[in-house]
Amino acid sequence: xxxxxxxxxxxxxxxxxxxxxxxxxxxxxxxxxxxxxxxxxxxxxxxxxxxxxxxxxxxxxxxxxxxxxxxxxxxxxxxxxxxxxxxxxxxxxxxxxxxxxxxxxxxxxxxxxxxxxxxxxxxxxxxxxxxxxxxxxxxxxxxxxxxxxxxxxxxxxxxxxxxxxxxxxxxxxxxxxxxxxxxxxxxxxxxxxxxxxxxxxxxxxxxxxxxxxxxxxxxxxxxxxxxxxxxxxxxxxxxxxxxxxxxxxxxxxxxxxxxxxxxxxxxxxxxxxxxxxxxxxxxxxxxxxxxxxxxxxxxxxxxxxxxxxx
Amino acid sequence: xxxxxxxxxxxxxxxxxxxxxxxxxxxxxxxxxxxxxxxxxxxxxxxxxxxxxxxxxxxxxxxxxxxxxxxxxxxxxxxxxxxxxxxxxxxxxxxxxxxxxxxxxxxxxxxxxxxxxxxxxxxxxxxxxxxxxxxxxxxxxxxxxxxxxxxxxxxxxxxxxxxxxxxxxxxxxxxxxxxxxxxxxxxxxxxxxxxxxxxxxxxxxxxxxxxxxxxxxxxxxxxxxxxxxxxxxxxxxxxxxxxxxxxxxxxxxxxxxxxxxxxxxxxxxxxxxxxxxxxxxxxxxxxxxxxxxxxxxxxxxxxxxxxxxxxxxxxxxxxxxxxxxxxxxxxxxxxxxxxxxxxxxxxxxxxxxxxxxxxxxxxxxxxxxxxxxxxxxxxxxxxxxxxxxxxxx
Numbered sequence: 001x002x003x004x005x006x007x008x009x010x011x012x013x014x015x016x017x018x019x020x021x022x023x024x025x026x027x028x029x030x031x032x033x034x035x036x037x038x039x040x041x042x043x044x045x046x047x048x049x050x051x052x053x054x055x056x057x058x059x060x061x062x063x064x065x066x067x068x069x070x071x072x073x074x075x076x077x078x079x080x081x082x083x084x085x086x087x088x089x090x091x092x093x094x095x096x097x098x099x100x101x102x103x104x105x106x107x108x109x110x111x112x113x114x115x116x117x118x119x120x121x122x123x124x125x126x127x128x129x130x131x132x133x134x135x136x137x138x139x140x141x142x143x144x145x146x147x148x149x150x151x152x153x154x155x156x157x158x159x160x161x162x163x164x165x166x167x168x169x170x171x172x173x174x175x176x177x178x179x180x181x182x183x184x185x186x187x188x189x190x191x192x193x194x195x196x197x198x199x200x201x202x203x204x205x206x207x208x209x210x211x212x213x214x215x216x217x218x219x220x221x222x223x224x225x226x227x228x229x230x231x232x233x234x235x236x237x238x239x240x241x242x243x244x245x246x247x248x249x250x251x252x253x254x255x256x257x258x259x260x261x262x263x264x265x266x267x268x269x270x271x272x273x274x275x276x277x278x279x280x281x282x283x284x285x286x287x288x289x290x291x292x293x294x295x296x297x298x299x300x301x302x303x304x305x306x307x308x309x310x
Numbered sequence: 311x312x313x314x315x316x317x318x319x320x321x322x323x324x325x326x327x328x329x330x331x332x333x334x335x336x337x338x339x340x341x342x343x344x345x346x347x348x349x350x351x352x353x354x355x356x357x358x359x360x361x362x363x364x365x366x367x368x369x370x371x372x373x374x375x376x377x378x379x380x381x382x383x384x385x386x387x388x389x390x391x392x393x394x395x396x397x398x399x400x401x402x403x404x405x406x407x408x409x410x411x412x413x414x415x416x417x418x419x420x421x422x423x424x425x426x427x428x429x430x431x432x433x434x435x436x437x438x439x440x441x442x443x444x445x446x447x448x449x450x451x452x453x454x455x456x457x458x459x460x461x462x463x464x465x466x467x468x469x470x471x472x473x474x475x476x477x478x479x480x481x482x483x484x485x486x487x488x489x490x491x492x493x494x495x496x497x498x499x500x501x502x503x504x505x506x507x508x509x510x511x512x513x514x515x516x517x518x519x520x521x522x523x524x525x526x527x528x529x530x531x532x533x534x535x536x537x538x539x540x541x542x543x544x545x546x547x548x549x550x551x552x553x554x555x556x557x558x559x560x561x562x563x564x565x566x567x568x569x570x571x572x573x574x575x576x577x578x579x580x581x582x583x584x585x586x587x588x589x590x591x592x593x594x595x596x597x598x599x600x601x602x603x604x605x606x607x608x609x610x611x612x613x614x615x616x617x618x619x620x621x622x623x624x625x626x627x628x629x630x631x632x633x634x635x636x637x638x639x640x641x642x643x644x645x646x647x648x649x650x651x652x653x654x655x656x657x658x659x660x661x662x663x664x665x666x667x668x669x670x671x672x673x674x675x676x677x678x679x680x681x682x683x684x685x686x687x688x689x690x691x692x693x694x695x696x697x698x699x700x701x702x703x
Contacts, residue, residue, distance in 0.1 A: 049512055052682055078512035084505035089326075100318045101513045145509065 001027055001063040001075060001152045001184045003048070008057035010043050010208075017043040019208040020057065025186065025201070030179050032195045033188040034296060035205035041188040042081045043208075045157050048186070049078055063152055077151035081158055081188075083142050087131040091122060091141050094130060095148055102149035109148075116144040119174065135162045143174065147183075154178055156187040160194055172197055192293035204296060206303045216292065223295040223302075226250075227266050228288035231259045231273075234281035245279050246272070260288070312521055315514045319522020324529045327493050337541070344545075356420040361400040363424065364389045369403070371431045377424060403428075465623055465648055471562035472646035476619070478542075479571050479642055480612050483578060485538050486531035487608050490583045494527050495602055498590035507681055516681070517674035520587055524670065528583045532576070564646070570655050571642045577659070578638025581666045582608035588673035592680050594687040601687075611636035615643050622647035632658055634665035672697045 003025040010018040018040040025031045033041040046052045047059060050070030061068040063075055085094045092113065099109040117123045120140040130138055139162050147154055159175070160168050168191065175198055178185055189195050195202065196216060204212040204219070212219045236256035249272060250262040261272055266287070273285070290298070357376060365371070365379045373379050382389055390413055392398040401424065404411040410428065414421060437447040501507050510519055550556050586605040593599040614636060618626045622644050630640035637658045645655055675696045680688055688696075 051508070051511055073513060073515075076512055078509065080505075080508035080512070082505045082508050085509070086326075086506060087504055097318070097322050098509075098513065101315055101510075103314070142509075 001025075001061065001071075003071075003153075003184075003186075004060040004062075005044070005048075006057050006060070008044070008047060008054040008059065010040070010047060010052065011055050012043075017208050018047075018054075021203075021205070021208070021210045022057075023201075023203050023210065023213055025184060027184055028179060028182050029200035030175060030185040030187065030198050032199035032202040033186065033205065034190075034192070034195060034202055035188075035211075036300065038207070039205040040208040041205060042157055044205075045081075045155055045186070045188065048155060049076065071153055071155070075152040077146040077149065077154040077183075079142055079146040079154075079156040079159055083157075085130055085138075085141065085145065088129055090127050090129055091117075091133070092126040094141065095144060098145050099148050104149055112148045112150070113144075116148060119177075120144060120170070136164060136167050139163055140167070140170075143171065147178065150181075151183065153184045153186070156185065158189060159187055160189055160191045168194055192291065192296055196292040204299055206300055207307070209303075211299050211303050212295075219292075219295055220290070223290075223299050226262045226264060227269075229261050229263060229269055229272070230254075230284075230286050230288055231261060231276070231282060232284040233257050233259065234283050237280055241279070245276055249275075257283075312525065313518050315518045316521040316525060319514065319519060320525035320529065323493075323497060323523055323526025324533075326497070326526075327530055328533070333537075337537075340541070356418060357423065359420070361420060361424070362398070364393075364399045364402040366403060366405055370435075371427070374427070376420070377427060462623060470647065472564050472567055473619070475564065475567060475571070476643040476646040477616075478539075479575060480616055480639060482535040482539060483575060483639060484609065484612055486535040486575075486579050487582050487612075489534040490527045490531040490579065491586055491605055491608070493530055494523065494583060494586045494590050495593075495596060495605060497527065498523065498587060499593050499596040502594065511681065515674075516678035517671070520584075520591065520673045520677050521670060524580060524583045524587050524673070527587075528580045531579045531583065535575075535579075567642070567646050570645055573659060574638045574642045574655075574662070577662050577666060578611075581635070581638060581662065581669065584666060584669045584673050588669065588676045588693075591673060591677035592688050592693055594680075599687060611639040615639040619643055619647075632661070634658075634661045637662050675699065 005024070006022050007020045008018055008022075009016070009020055021040070021044065023031075033044060035041050043052070047054050048061075048071055050073075053069075059069055061071050063072075066072075086097075089097075095113055096109055099112065104112065113126070114123075117126055120137075120143070122137060122140060122144075125133065125137065130141060133141070139159075143156070143159060146156065156175075159171055163171060172194055175185055175187070187195075187198075199216070201215055202213070202219065203210055212222050214222065234257075237253070237259070238256070239253050242251055242253060242259070246261065252260045252262075254260055263269060263272065269287075273282070276282070360376060360378055362378050362380060364382050367381050369379060369381060371379055384392075386402070386404060389399060389402045393400075393402050393413060393415065400414065401421070402413040404413060410432070412421070412424070412428075434444075434447065437444075437450075442450075501510075514522070547558070550558055585608055589601055589605045593601050596602055611630070614630055615627070618624060618630070621627060627640055627644050630636040631644045631654075633640075641655055641658045644650065676688070676693060679692070679696050
């Protein structure tokens, strides 16, 4: 399933939730929507699901030779941000009901139920009422509900919320399995470490706007256009020495034996080292690779500064 | 047409509230309560006891199973002392010139029956004293027979068995609507509060969802009506065959009227359930919303019809039987009491069906739009606008 979103906008009363956002999702990939609360992620998801329509711009969903303005229900698996199931019914009854609604036969339902309950280690709890399960286990049942019919596209709004680190890891494996099975996955999340492991493409949003988009490498190069290198020396050095040795470079002496240099491009590293080596012995050299969490924070800070400047 | 998904929702909703064990227990409890009431009334029935009444010499009324009239040889003062101190007498009669005094310890229900018996006895004595025959006395007691004769051939009459059926149908509808009211309010607002709604939206359309809800809860209402009817019929059979020891006669049952009652009752329940679903779909939080009470509007047709049940040919009943929102209650009652041409109930039924179709579309729109407002409850203005809008969803 391929999704092309072009310049969509959405207003709610006095709030402009989404402002001219565009992106594309390729078949079989995991696409992550990132951003703080109120960034517009859930609004985009609700438009993709067809619950609301864009006020401007358009959504094009292409699958099986058909074109649609939102994801048709028959291809969709959905874990909403605002979620819940029938708490006074058993795990099995809840999932059977949803499977029946999706049109699964009794045999197919049983097969999927057995498989997914096993994956999430809930087999021996299938007869228990949902309200008897922990929040984490209820979340797992919700995830099963989203995929029990093996949809072409799964949209998961905050799939990691309410889960402990072990179960978060389980969900990462679950999502990787969905991708391996050929499903396209859209997820919104705050857990950057998880998203970094999973997402093929991502879109960082703030106040309804796209801030950064692309693969992790592309985002890294957008968020941090100048690569940084950390150099550790054998002997202590001073700022005065560095003024002479590294003329023309932007640097920061973090400790007397630890120096951070900002390069215009990675290829500049060898010239920089050649300039430094005649004066001091080097102990360690490492390129700075900020994780997604840091990139996200940088991007959000930059966005806020730009907004304030405007 | 009802989709497959709507049927799945309907089955789920019906079974969600159908707890057969609890239902059986409640029926057994009901039977137990009825049995206790019967046993209590049997044991406290004063009519089954025999009462000893002291009467003056010359009193000619013969004793019955309930009253034993005895003429004591002791004085009136002694009789009154006995009445006061022991159980010799239950009452002592003291005849005077113009009146008869009945002395007794305290007021009891059987004394009313004693008064009736004595009144009849003294009336006959008075007639005998006047030289009247028994026939003359009977004629005096009921001088003329009054009978109503109606010139309108279509009017079947006031107190016909069909009226009983019509009243029973109104009662059953009330039972059904009460069931649907509670369940629909709990089911729809509960789903919103448990946040199931958005998940379901990704699987079924708002129209399929609302159709399923209405169908499921209409079935629950019909089940409640059916089981109550069954219980009442059982009670009737037990009363006739066991207690009254009479043969069962059902020739008063008008099957033609019954055949019309069923589609009206069925569509009426579905119409009211759809209205209730539409209102419930607009409620965000039942604890703070005042809209829940509006769902009780569906009881008004029953009340309006009941108020004019004794004037089935009047303009009010005619109007109610044609208005699609009230016809489900009024037309069956009117049909039971007035002979109508076949096309009238048929046309009324068609109007009801068309209104039902329109209302289910409105309910679907309200559900969708209400959900899109995310936690904000729509105003009555919003609801009216959605109801009158023809926009496809």
